[in-house]
Amino acid sequence: xxxxxxxxxxxxxxxxxxxxxxxxxxxxxxxxxxxxxxxxxxxxxxxxxxxxxxxxxxxxxxxxxxxxxxxxxxxxxxxxxxxxxxxxxxxxxxxxxxxxxxxxxxxxxxxxxxxxxxxxxxxxxxxxxxxxxxxxxxxxxxxxxxxxxxxxxxxxxxxxxxxxxxxxxxxxxxxxxxxxxxxxxxxxxxxxxxxxxxxxxxxxxxxxxxxxxxxxxxxxxxxxxxxxxxxxxxxxxxxxxxxxxxxxxxxxxxxxxxxxxxxxxxxxxxxxxxxxxxxxxxxxxxxxxxxxxxxxxx
Numbered sequence: 132x133x134x135x136x137x138x139x140x141x142x143x144x145x146x147x148x149x150x151x152x153x154x155x156x157x158x159x160x161x162x163x164x165x166x167x168x169x170x171x172x173x174x175x176x177x178x179x180x181x182x183x184x185x186x187x188x189x190x191x192x193x194x195x196x197x198x199x200x201x202x203x204x205x206x207x208x209x210x211x212x213x214x215x216x217x218x219x220x221x222x223x224x225x226x227x228x229x230x231x232x233x234x235x236x237x238x239x240x241x242x243x244x245x246x247x248x249x250x251x252x253x254x255x256x257x258x259x260x261x262x263x264x265x266x267x268x269x270x271x272x273x274x275x276x277x278x279x280x281x282x283x284x285x286x287x288x289x290x291x292x293x294x295x296x297x298x299x300x301x302x303x304x305x306x307x308x309x310x311x312x313x314x315x316x317x318x319x320x321x322x323x324x325x326x327x328x329x330x331x332x333x334x335x336x337x338x339x340x341x342x343x344x345x346x347x348x349x350x351x352x353x354x355x356x357x358x359x360x361x362x363x364x365x366x367x368x369x370x371x372x373x374x375x376x377x378x379x380x381x382x383x384x385x386x387x388x389x390x391x392x393x394x395x396x397x398x399x400x401x402x403x404x405x406x407x408x409x410x411x412x413x414x415x416x417x418x419x420x421x422x423x424x425x426x427x428x429x
Contacts, residue, residue, distance in 0.1 A: 164399055181393070205291065217303025224304065247365050250366045257280035
């Protein structure tokens, strides 16, 4: 059939099943959630249109504002930590080291382990009475008493961030390692002939060539971190004193256990502008030829 001789038409036909799945399982829930955010729906009864009342209530709600701060703080600190450690690990794995293949496989383990199991493991590490971290620090004489990792608000924030970094570093490291493998060795040879130091090679060769990969991997990292739910919910349930409640966990708490579907949906809808901002930052960044070619725009 001539209809299928056109490559563009054939491509659209092959993409149709995926498009239908996305429409059913992503677009419809997103649209329904947005609609519920503008209603006073409760579990067990349909809601009526209330406009921006839910958003106005959340704007004046101290817990909702705290969850926004927690989410932004959690996302920024964890993303920076994952990028720094992931880049360092990628540079290390790109060198000729013993058992490199085995080390690369081990690095992936935190990312492969289910999130709930990771959270339970960290819950044990942070336990007030049986924490192996506190035990080790007391035996080394660094502390006098066990640390209440999940009982103090700021300690709990940093404890959850550490767990997120541990889980997310492998994704960043392996992705950046794949980018490092695409950089031509001739560029480093030319830099060496010009008398460039190792730092100059990294700053003027490695980093510009990796910029498109960094933009993509950090966009995904920010999206995954901003919408994190399982790790926080299993580890702290948002406590203590709502100190670790993210917008995702608070949205679930208000909508499902609390029964206020409209309020929970409004909180989830409020996350969308932040997610779009992260996506647009990456998109427009990748449009720059300087990022794609490692040079100045022409």
